[in-house]
Amino acid sequence: MIGHDVDRVDGRIKVTGAAPYAADTKIPGVTYGYLVTSTVGRGQITGMDTAAALASPGVLAVYTPFNPLKLFAYVQEQNDERLPPLQDKEIRFFGQAIGFVVAETWEQARDAAGLITTTYQQQPPITEFPGRTLQKFDEVEEVVGAQTLGDITFTASYTTPFQHHCAMEPHATVATWNNDHLTVYTVSQGALLVQRRLSETLGVDPVKIHVLSPHVGGGFGGKWGNWAQVPLACAASRALGRPVKAVLTREQVFAMAGHRPMTRQTISMTCTADGKLTSIVNDGVTSRGLGGNWSESVANWTLTTYASPNIRVTKTIMPLNLGAATVMRAPGEANGSFALESAMDELAEQLGIDPVEMRLRNYATLVPNTGKPWSSKHLDECYRRGAEEFGWSRRAKQVRATVDGDWLVGTGMATATYGASRGQASIKVRLYPNGTASVSGTAADLGTGQYTVFAILAADELGIPVARVRPELGDSTSPAAANAGGSNSTCTNGPAVQVAARSVQTELITLAVTNPRSPFHGKDPASIVYRDGSVSSGGLTMSFGTLLTTCDVGGVEAIGTSPRLVDPEHGYRSFGAHFCEVRVHRLTGEPRVTRWLSVCDAGTIVNTKAARSQIQGAVVMGIGQALLEATEVDASARFTNANLASYLVPVHADVPRIDVRFLDHPDPLVSGLGAKGIGELGIVGVAGAIANAVHHATGVRVRDLPITLDKLLG
């Protein structure tokens, strides 16, 4: 069952609209909260006139820093805001939550919010990121004598803009209290993250907080943290004794719910004449939004990718008056790989070495920065198989050498790698008299296919069809499983599902020999065999449904726990290689991706259909990163293009057929399942591969994302 194409078990309810998302939650008597946001980027609030809002029809309450809902300081770092909303009068960024209006209808709350006037003592916000320019960067400069280890030197800087997750579902939270028990329906990449945060900031025992997040309409890191609407909806609901629903507008999502930081990497490399790296230095600079703490370790990808006796990376943080920068799909790696994969291509060209060969010559058979062996690594096979299938050997040696009509055609490739690990997870499996099974854990399915992974793995262990397994996710009362982040869900939760599904078989056998109604009553448990959904002994076979019915019990269940992987001896990563073709119009310069092949080495693939989708989706997001996506900030510190018409994500017309291959070499050390992560792997290297293909097509090297036509007009 593992390793085949399986339809998503939640596919039908999603496409028919039956899947309940947080904002769909209907509770009788619900009230609506609307966030008031700052219209300056830095300063102090000196006054807020809320009289008109309070007198507005349907308004139940107006909370501001002058009349706050008490929220305790955040303790657990969740890569989101440093401080809970409304607890101070300092403005750290444009669009910061400074008020919360609750009314009987959403329109009443919004209209009343518009009647609030706020005065500020303003200060000029810090928005400049030194060294970034909208102009094309200078061509490569040779550094002579700066480094002494090799006889070839290369230095260049690469920059990336602010980007936003743009999940289809905006952030939404619905809170309701029953005495001192809170039930909250919210967007989240992990119900336990919500429970922990709310426990801290509301001062409520976590066992009294029930979080439900069964379906999430895309996260990409933007729903890891709990943004302002979460504590405000819950605290307002407690204060008012009414359910409260709060949904951010798209503009508010852009301003306050996290973004990928702006980065600059300056890479210096030395190598021998035959292309063996002798040193790599990557000086990384990342922005940090003053609304939060998080910043990106953008240069760190350089530490683990290529073999070199000397590697040094640095990190400089530029604080800016913006909302929190946060994790966004492959944080660090997506930007980090753009720089190093571009630099490797540039160095290969300088040396006259084929880009694939260049990477093979610097293949890291051990983890470069620790010297430890890998748990498993088949990246060389990714390169070779990708090159073979893509037809890499037919690639023109020269740049700007292939023309098709008015289009300049180029090809490029890049390496993908992303860290792998296994955390601790507990999962409950329960068998029912009707022959079905449920599998539950606090895990989240952001559209990733985690529901289906649970169903496949449980069905595989239990020997029953996938359709007879009901996965239950996104409920904080379930056993503690992995949150959806760090490409960690399947590699962490998967083994726990297997453990639980095996444990429940033991429970079933125990029932079979101890229950007086069981035909197996009194037999030696060792004589009972569970196989394909049935127990048998001495010629008698009975399905677990019939057995449970016969014994007249509601079911048997078991909680299985898979421990955290602790292995100081090995390095763990997923690997891959991207190959692409890009066309650039000779007159008007627009770059278009026209072919794509990704070959991935991510261990065991549980569901090839969803896994392929996962990689394809990541490549699409990478095409956006490479060619389209940039959130602009002007001197007012406002994200000026904070809407889905002005912030460009790829549309279907921008996306070619994306071919994905999995090598399917189970990792022998990560777990018995052998699965490493794939959620983020697919975006790593995409922008580099495209930049390299654009250079091959045009001869123009663009080191500043996104690669838009104005940078290619020459």
Next chain:
Amino acid sequence: MRAFDFATASTVSDALKLARPGSAFLAGGTTLVDLMKLDVMTPDRVIDVNALPLKGIKLRDGALHIGAMERMGDVAAHPVVTSVHPMISRALLLSASGQLRNMASIGGNLMQRTRCDYFRDVTSACNKRLPGSGCPALTGINRGHAILGTSDSCVATHASDVAVAFVALEAQVVLRSSDGDRTVPLEDFYRLPGSTPERENVLGPGELITEVVVPTLSWARHSTYLKIRDRQSYEFALTSVAAAISLKRGVVQDVRLAAGGVGTKPWRLRAVEEALKGGVAMERTFSDAVESAVDGARPLAHNAFKPSLLKRSIVRALLDAAGVR
């Protein structure tokens, strides 16, 4: 969004009677409703004109007549339009999305507001939205802004694609008020921003577009509408060019050119047209002729590439329209 009156008109004269200062006509709603949600447009009365008898696409007296309430999608697909003026169909199909084209009317398309992100944000100053408040786009983020017809008050780009095709084809709009009908060339319908960017066109208070009239052109089949943008669909133009060309033995007899994405209104390129006439239709001729396209252009910090892109776009559109390489 603010509270407003809502009225439905079933005849044009009803609609005109319901109109008053501060009212807005509602057709497809794809601009008006959006901007009302953002508080950018705050009409105190909204008059639904969807039931008005302003439909019909006909060829009459040497001109293509398009009722103002025809939907963009219907006009784009209409066989008379695709045969008489394929450029119009192409410009429409490169606009917006299928869902928007099913709703948006031709009259409403001509009235659509700019996509300037300062105009659309009520926390920002904007001379078009709030006269006299200033123009942050001049020094702010202005990659998408205009380079032609701009002023110190406003650099907002006119957003319509089909208006560019209409201006190239010398279309006229029929405007009705209580004083009766008048006909205005679309090129003159739009005003330059000058010091009054809030006044975008010559429509009087309560005046309604009822029809677009496009003269036929015997050589209109040799035409194209080229739209250059970062994303391949669902994006406004960085530059666009409506081009139609008449050739005789490879020599340019006549030509029509207009540009979008670069002007504060659809931008007819008469000087380039004149420079092309009598020339041999080839890339070199086109490249030589386009210099005057950017006469008077005032590029900003982030759109300095637009003069070059505009000239290149014109050359590409002419190559396509002429069918030469």
